[in-house]
Amino acid sequence: MRITEVEIHEFDYEVARTGTVGGNWVYDPDSTLEPPGFVLTIRTADGTEGHYRGFAFTPPMIAQVTMVAEEHLLGRDPLERRGIWQDCWRALRHTDHFGLGAIDVALWDLAGRHYGESVSGLLxxxxxxxxxxxxxxxxxxxxxxxxxxxxxxxxxxxxxxxxxxxxxxxxxxxxxxxxxxxxxxxxxxxxxxxxxxxxxxxxxxxxxxxxxxxxxxxxxxxxxxxxxxxxxxxxxxxxxxxxxxxxxxxxxxxxxxxxxxxxxxxxxxxxxxxxxxxxxxxxxxxxxxxxxxxxxxxxxxxxxxxxxxxxxxxxxxxxxxxxxxxxxxxxxxxxxxxxxxxxxxxxxxxxxxxxVPDGAGLGVEIDWAFVERRRTGHTLID
Missing domain, CATH: 3.20.20.120 (Enolase-like C-terminal domain)
Structure with missing residues (x-):
């Protein structure tokens, strides 16, 4: 089993009656925030997928995923999580490793779906x-x-x-x-x-x-x-x-x-x-x-x-x-x-x-209709 595609769907959220003060989230009855989010999908040739829904620090996470995807993900066995983790940790050593979290969680989700077991069960x-x-x-x-x-x-x-x-x-x-x-x-x-x-x-x-x-x-x-x-x-x-x-x-x-x-x-x-x-x-x-x-x-x-x-x-x-x-x-x-x-x-x-969700992988499903409705960008690396 080999990774053949890394896909990123970008979208935004809507948070009513909320604003920021100095970057800190506070109640504000006159404000609606629309912060960025994304879904990272890692896919193998046989169609097995793993997903991560991102909600924090979206721009640097996406940038770092794209930095390492071609060299350190494509063609790799997705079940070799620790090896991929170590290679990406070194590759992102200058940039605080933000992208590695998304990659690793998606790989755990993929592994659980592959084995028909929850991530909790794998752990x-x-x-x-x-x-x-x-x-x-x-x-x-x-x-x-x-x-x-x-x-x-x-x-x-x-x-x-x-x-x-x-x-x-x-x-x-x-x-x-x-x-x-x-x-x-x-x-x-x-x-x-x-x-x-x-x-x-x-x-x-x-x-x-x-x-x-x-x-x-x-x-x-x-x-x-x-x-x-x-x-x-x-x-x-x-x-x-x-x-x-x-x-x-x-x-x-x-x-x-x-x-x-x-x-x-x-x-x-x-x-x-x-x-x-x-x-x-x-x-x-x-x-x-x-x-x-x-x-x-x-x-x-x-x-x-x-x-x-x-x-x-x-x-x-x-x-x-x-x-x-x-x-x-x-x-x-x-x-x-x-x-x-x-x-x-x-x-x-x-x-x-x-x-704790008990389905395979993370035990949750992406709301693709929501993602599509609020889409702001799309990247496919294959």
């Missing part, structure tokens, strides 16, 4: 449903999630729906006092019943602000403190100092594209407590699995960045992962979780858990 997965936390959009100033009461009310709604945890993203205009007030309101309202987290998303420009928020989290017994510093987490000295000073576990490396190799360096240097991994941006399921295994060897946890079917299958096989991230959520708008798929694969059940 040795043992969980059919996953504990899930609600992950919100950023704090807004438009009457949505715009302050402590709004977030506390929404957290209660999420608690009633069965979510095990609740995480919010800080104010995009960098207002640590607002973030602390929201943390206090959440702790008072649902702190005894839900795990609480804050994702500062590399917003805080000073160490003093990051430390001040972190000390508040210690008092409130938050579950984790995520990526506070404006440098994006690349300054290991700074993050180590925070991780050492604070009791709340530091979750890091979301914005660092060094994959399992950089993760090991950060853990060995004790510059983070918990680590992020992403099948979308960190080398696919293969790359994220390498990171998860490395974290397990260090006795710590890996948390997968945002959702998608690839993360459902991957987390089903991980011991050292606490929650599936369901986001970005807002009570007044619907994000791009399910657009481009048939049905709604990313939906919690009555117990607030995320079900």
């Amino acid at each position: 040795g997965g043992y969980r059919d449903t996953l504990p899930t936390y609600a992950s919100t959009m950023f704090v807004d100033d438009s009457g949505g999630l715009d302050g402590p009461d709004a977030f506390a009310d929404y957290a209660e709604t999420c608690l009633d729906r069965g979510y095990d945890g609740f995480k919010f993203h800080g104010h995009p205009d960098v207002r640590p006092d607002v973030d602390i007030a929201i943390c206090e309101a959440l702790a008072e309202r649902v702190g005894d019943e839900m795990a609480l987290m804050i994702d500062s998303s590399s917003l805080y420009r000073t160490y003093a602000d990051a430390l001040r928020v972190g000390r508040a989290l210690d008092d409130l017994e938050f579950f984790w403190y995520e990526d506070p510093m404006h440098d994006g987490g690349v300054s290991e000295r700074t993050t180590k100092q925070l991780a050492t000073t604070l009791d709340t576990p530091m979750l890091g490396l979301e914005h660092v594209r060094t994959g399992p190799y950089g993760t090991v360096d950060s853990l060995a240097g004790e510059s983070t407590d918990l680590v992020r991994a992403s099948a979308h941006m960190d080398g696919g399921i293969t790359g994220a699995l390498k990171t998860a295994d490395a974290a397990e060897a260090f006795g710590t946890d890996v948390e997968l960045l945002l959702g998608g079917p690839a993360h459902m299958h991957l987390m089903s096989a991980l011991r050292n992962s606490s929650f599936f991230e369901h986001g970005l959520l807002n009570p007044e708008s619907t994000w791009i979780l399910n657009q481009g798929f048939e049905g709604e694969p990313e939906s919690i059940d009555d117990d607030g858990r995320m079900a």
Whole structure:
């Protein structure tokens, strides 16, 4: 079996009542976003296919897929995923490896369809449903999630729906006092019943602000403190100092594209407590699995960045992962979780858990009518 075609269908989504502030997603009743997306299809001569639906960083992902497709995919056995992964990792070493995630997930989907087995089954997965936390959009100033009461009310709604945890993203205009007030309101309202987290998303420009928020989290017994510093987490000295000073576990490396190799360096240097991994941006399921295994060897946890079917299958096989991230959520708008798929694969059940698809491959089907209706581009490499 050999790869004969690599096909990319580009399209856009529609996200009503949503805007951005400094590139951060917020509720905006007067705005509709139309971000780009794509479907990567890897196809063999006998017609076996694997798909990846992309929703983040579409332009660099597509550019990188096209960079390596002819030399490192065409003519290869698609079941040799690890060999393809290593060749593409080196080929994309100058460009942050964005395209490798799409390629690798599509190859896992193809393998599952070839064998008639779910990706979870191929991975040795043992969980059919996953504990899930609600992950919100950023704090807004438009009457949505715009302050402590709004977030506390929404957290209660999420608690009633069965979510095990609740995480919010800080104010995009960098207002640590607002973030602390929201943390206090959440702790008072649902702190005894839900795990609480804050994702500062590399917003805080000073160490003093990051430390001040972190000390508040210690008092409130938050579950984790995520990526506070404006440098994006690349300054290991700074993050180590925070991780050492604070009791709340530091979750890091979301914005660092060094994959399992950089993760090991950060853990060995004790510059983070918990680590992020992403099948979308960190080398696919293969790359994220390498990171998860490395974290397990260090006795710590890996948390997968945002959702998608690839993360459902991957987390089903991980011991050292606490929650599936369901986001970005807002009570007044619907994000791009399910657009481009048939049905709604990313939906919690009555117990607030995320079900792992049980069909062959990723167990989801592309909504080709949706893709065609919103098509913006098409590339075929054969």
